[in-house]
Amino acid sequence: MSTAAQPIEPDEAVCTASDLRVSLRARGVDVVDGVDLVLRPGKIVGLVGESGSGKTTSGTALLGYARTGAAITGGQIIVAGHDVRSMSPGQVRRIRGIDIGYVPQDPSSALNPAIRIGAQLRELLDLHNVGTPAERADAIRTILPEVGLPNTDEFLRRYPHQLSGGQVQRVALAMVFLPRPKVLVLDEPTTGLDVTTQSMVLETLDRLCERFAVAALYVTHDLAVVATIADRVAVMYAGQLIEIGPAAEIFNRPGHPYTRALLNAIPHLHRSFALTGIPGRTPAPGARPSGCRFHDRCAFAIAECAATEPDYADVGPQHHARCIRTGELPAWDPRARAVADTDPQRERDLVLTVQDLNVYYGPAHVVHDVGFDLARREIVALVGESGSGKTTISRCVAGLHDQWDGEVDLGGEELVRSARRRTPEQRKRIQYIFQNPYGSLNPRRTVEQILLRPLELFGVAHGRAARERAAQLLDAVQLGEGALSLRTNRLSGGERQRVAIARALAAEPDILVCDEITSALDVSIQGSITELLNRIKNERSISMLFVTHDLALVRSIADRVLVLQHGRLVEGGLAADVLDRPEQTYTQDLLAHTPTLEHTLE
Amino acid sequence: MKTFLKDPKILIGTVLTLLIVLLAVVGPLLAPHGEYDIVGRPFTREGTFLGTDYLGQDVWSRVLYGGRSVLIIAVLATAVGVLLGIVIGVVAAYAGGWLDEILMRGNDVLLAFPQILIALLVLSAVDQPTWWMIVLIVGIAHAPRVARVSRGVALTYVNQDFITAAEAMGESRWRVVFTELGPNLAVPLLAETGLRLTYSIGMVAGIGFLGFATDPGAADWGQMTNENRLGLLVQPWGVLAPVLIIGLFTIGTNLIADGIGQRTAKGAS
Numbered sequence: 001m002s003t004a005a006q007p008i009e010p011d012e013a014v015c016t017a018s019d020l021r022v023s024l025r026a027r028g029v030d031v032v033d034g035v036d037l038v039l040r041p042g043k044i045v046g047l048v049g050e051s052g053s054g055k056t057t058s059g060t061a062l063l064g065y066a067r068t069g070a071a072i073t074g075g076q077i078i079v080a081g082h083d084v085r086s087m088s089p090g091q092v093r094r095i096r097g098i099d100i101g102y103v104p105q106d107p108s109s110a111l112n113p114a115i116r117i118g119a120q121l122r123e124l125l126d127l128h129n130v131g132t133p134a135e136r137a138d139a140i141r142t143i144l145p146e147v148g149l150p151n152t153d154e155f156l157r158r159y160p161h162q163l164s165g166g167q168v169q170r171v172a173l174a175m176v177f178l179p180r181p182k183v184l185v186l187d188e189p190t191t192g193l194d195v196t197t198q199s200m201v202l203e204t205l206d207r208l209c210e211r212f213a214v215a216a217l218y219v220t221h222d223l224a225v226v227a228t229i230a231d232r233v234a235v236m237y238a239g240q241l242i243e244i245g246p247a248a249e250i251f252n253r254p255g256h257p258y259t260r261a262l263l264n265a266i267p268h269l270h271r272s273f274a275l276t277g278i279p280g281r282t283p284a285p286g287a288r289p290s291g292c293r294f295h296d297r298c299a300f301a302i303a304e305c306a307a308t309e310p311d312y313a314d315v316g317p318q319h320h321a322r323c324i325r326t327g328e329l330p331a332w333d334p335r336a337r338a339v340a341d342t343d344p345q346r347e348r349d350l351v352l353t354v355q356d357l358n359v360y361y362g363p364a365h366v367v368h369d370v371g372f373d374l375a376r377r378e379i380v381a382l383v384g385e386s387g388s389g390k391t392t393i394s395r396c397v398a399g400l401h402d403q404w405d406g407e408v409d410l411g412g413e414e415l416v417r418s419a420r421r422r423t424p425e426q427r428k429r430i431q432y433i434f435q436n437p438y439g440s441l442n443p444r445r446t447v448e449q450i451l452l453r454p455l456e457l458f459g460v461a462h463g464r465a466a467r468e469r470a471a472q473l474l475d476a477v478q479l480g481e482g483a484l485s486l487r488t489n490r491l492s493g494g495e496r497q498r499v500a501i502a503r504a505l506a507a508e509p510d511i512l513v514c515d516e517i518t519s520a521l522d523v524s525i526q527g528s529i530t531e532l533l534n535r536i537k538n539e540r541s542i543s544m545l546f547v548t549h550d551l552a553l554v555r556s557i558a559d560r561v562l563v564l565q566h567g568r569l570v571e572g573g574l575a576a577d578v579l580d581r582p583e584q585t586y587t588q589d590l591l592a593h594t595p596t597l598e599h600t601l602e
Numbered sequence: 603m604k605t606f607l608k609d610p611k612i613l614i615g616t617v618l619t620l621l622i623v624l625l626a627v628v629g630p631l632l633a634p635h636g637e638y639d640i641v642g643r644p645f646t647r648e649g650t651f652l653g654t655d656y657l658g659q660d661v662w663s664r665v666l667y668g669g670r671s672v673l674i675i676a677v678l679a680t681a682v683g684v685l686l687g688i689v690i691g692v693v694a695a696y697a698g699g700w701l702d703e704i705l706m707r708g709n710d711v712l713l714a715f716p717q718i719l720i721a722l723l724v725l726s727a728v729d730q731p732t733w734w735m736i737v738l739i740v741g742i743a744h745a746p747r748v749a750r751v752s753r754g755v756a757l758t759y760v761n762q763d764f765i766t767a768a769e770a771m772g773e774s775r776w777r778v779v780f781t782e783l784g785p786n787l788a789v790p791l792l793a794e795t796g797l798r799l800t801y802s803i804g805m806v807a808g809i810g811f812l813g814f815a816t817d818p819g820a821a822d823w824g825q826m827t828n829e830n831r832l833g834l835l836v837q838p839w840g841v842l843a844p845v846l847i848i849g850l851f852t853i854g855t856n857l858i859a860d861g862i863g864q865r866t867a868k869g870a871s
Contacts, residue, residue, distance in 0.1 A: 398770060399770060400769075400770055419769065419770045419772065420769065420772065422772075427772045432767070432770055434763040436763065439763040440762075440764050440767055442764040442782055442785075442786070443786065444785035444786050445782075445785070453768075453771070453773075457771055507771075
């Protein structure tokens with residue numbers, strides 16, 4: 001709130017927001033309030049938060065934009081000398097794209113597939129009447145080599161579909177930097193990209209921001225990405241900035257319990273951590289608690305936390321946290337949560353063997369001669385980039401895809417292709433959990449109906465016993481019994497995924513097939529789901545096939561890992577061995593491109 | 603249901619529809635004169651306030667008598683058409699592959715014929731149309747249109763993971779259709795049903811107007827517009843009264859259908 005807590009050198013800052021407030025018009029509720037941000041040329045500020053924290057709202061507010069139904073109702077926004085809030089919509093439009101640029105998720109989607117590259121690049125300059133036509137052509141030819149693209153006429157005449165995926169991203173980046181903006185708001189630009197592409201985009205962004213002295217705000221939920229690219233990090237929770245400081249400071253000496261909880265939910269590549277989530281839900285605008293907004297979920301909260309709204313307290317140089325107890329927190333040591341890797345000598349009691357698996361989608365041959373096995377109480381991770389066949393393999397094991405040949409053997413019985421033709425006992429033993437909990441639960445049925453069906457279908461329990469069982473299952477996934485009567489649209493993403501896990505557990509399976517089950521969820525929820533899966537594995541002796549693209553997550557959850565590329569098995573073995581001593585160049589590449597917190601640790 | 607009635611569109615539509623249904627149901631009890639009673643000279647202001655028709659029968663009384671047949675036939679025809687259409691559409695969407703192709707291409711052929719043409723073709727081939735013939739003709743004429751819509755609605759759900767999850771568990775196909783798919787289709791298809799009811803009324807009345815009534819002498823809103831059109835300039839109420847009522851009824855059902863449709867599009871159900 002007070003600008004004194006955050007010294008501003010006005011000669012240096014190119015974009016400042018002070019005491020920024022965005023409210024929902026109809027309800028008069030603040031989505032974001034009291035946000036102060038200072039962006040300096042050539043520096044990237046990472047704005048981190050979970051969904052509902054108001055990070056995107058704060059980011060777009062810098063462009064003078066609030067989504068439908070919301071309005072910027074307070075504070076001051078200065079962009080390159082313009083006072084954005086006092087400008088007319090027409091004036092704001094003129095500085096957008098020129099003085100301040102916005103890069104959305106997957107920037108390449110901004111390219112029109114029907115327009116040639118050269119024309120698309122020129123369009124923006126023409127629109128804003130930048131320079132003479134000759135100067136515009138010149139600007140295009142200078143920017144392309146900067147992003148690692150040729151500037152030949154032949155290249156400019158191409159259509160987007162004639163470029164590779166990486167090149168399309170580079171063109172999109174060229175478009176962003178072409179008008180030489182002074183400020184950039186990057187809104188999760190790499191979410192959904194493969195690690196190698198992501199690493200290229202991050203590296204290019206970092207280089208160009210420095211080269212053209214662009215002040216950037218990088219909005220994301222991914223702390224590992226922020227650790228890779230940001231100079232300063234700002235953490236948002238429930239519409240407030242709760243901690244801000246230099247990146248190395250934030251990751252090594254987090255001063256706010258929320259930041260610490262977030263960091264506790266993040267896996268590391270080279271050390272196995274017991275991940276933990278944050279209890280409770282992020283409060284919605286209008287339902288935020290008084291005092292410190294995190295006090296009801298905070299492990300360090302005292303009575304006073306509920307009463308007083310904390311101001312920024314100094315944690316270190318240029319490093320402030322909105323917490324009254326920040327000085328009393330125990331010293332931060334991420335290594336305290338480290339757990340032992342899987343014992344290589346452990347005996348393996350095999351439950352599933354896959355041999356010579358070849359999978360087809362119509363005429364396309366997508367998986368080639370893959371073989372692996374899975375032992376009781378073991379988690380095997382299938383990792384790879386999109387198109388590597390990891391999900392396809394998991395679907396074949398579960399019988400959801402039937403165009404395959406090879407041998408899938410479940411405890412001595414060979415499985416037929418489709419789940420429908422397998423015996424009920426075989427179907428019961430393998431349960432599948434889908435990536436997207438918004439699609440995998442029927443929106444018209446209650447949680448109880450969803451849980452009762454597998455209990456009855458597989459003959460686990462009937463009638464009253466089944467209802468008791470359903471309540472126990474909810475308890476096992478840490479949801480209250482009250483959720484039984486709710487339809488799934490009343491639940492958050494993390495709660496839905498817990499219901500999906502409970503439905504899978506209802507069948508009392510031997511094997512859970514988990515298809516990217518945390519990738520649609522926030523980091524803290526990913527942490528708690530990982531915690532839950534580890535507990536389920538140990539308590540129920542269940543084995544899991546865990547499909548993921550996140551190599552760091554593998555270290556914290558899996559015993560063994562299989563790396564796939566273009567449908568072929570590249571490397572496999574104990575998670576610790578593969579991640580610490582990769583033998584194949586592809587695995588080494590993947591590891592090198594995976595964003596991680598580790599390099600920031602002192 | 604309560605949230606539906608908060609929508610002014612749906613509320614007004616429901617009130618209009620109910621009023622006219624009520625008029626048709628209790629009308630014969632309120633009618634001042636009998637259905638066939640001659641109360642004065644043809645096409646004059648004699649009789650009750652709407653005057654007399656081409657035979658000198660009381661227009662108001664005949665309006666009160668003439669709703670039942672139209673509404674019952676329209677409702678039954680809608681039911682036949684919607685049920686048939688939903689079965690075809692949902693089966694096509696869920697089965698996919700060649701069955702989908704066959705059903706939908708056949709459907710396209712039927713769609714190419716104007717609805718009223720099929721009705722006239724059949725009705726002109728028989729001596730005396732019976733009420734169930736009209737129900738079947740109108741219903742069958744609706745089916746391909748409903749099939750197309752319900753296939754579209756079902757397609758957005760058949761590839762969702764919760765359907766795959768039910769199949770992976772080994773649920774029977776019928777159970778998947780009825781318990782997993784069905785409840786999700788109910789509201790959007792309710793909107794389609796309302797729209798089809800609107801068309802049914804129009805078509806049944808139109809068939810009456812064209813002279814294919816089941817009982818040539820009986821009071822019937824569609825048939826009345828035909829009988830009295832010669833006197834349109836001297837005694838307009840003989841035509842206007844039934845037309846207005848049919849108009850109000852279609853506006854009512856249409857408002858309901860539209861309101862429900864908009865709410866499902868918003869996902870506010």
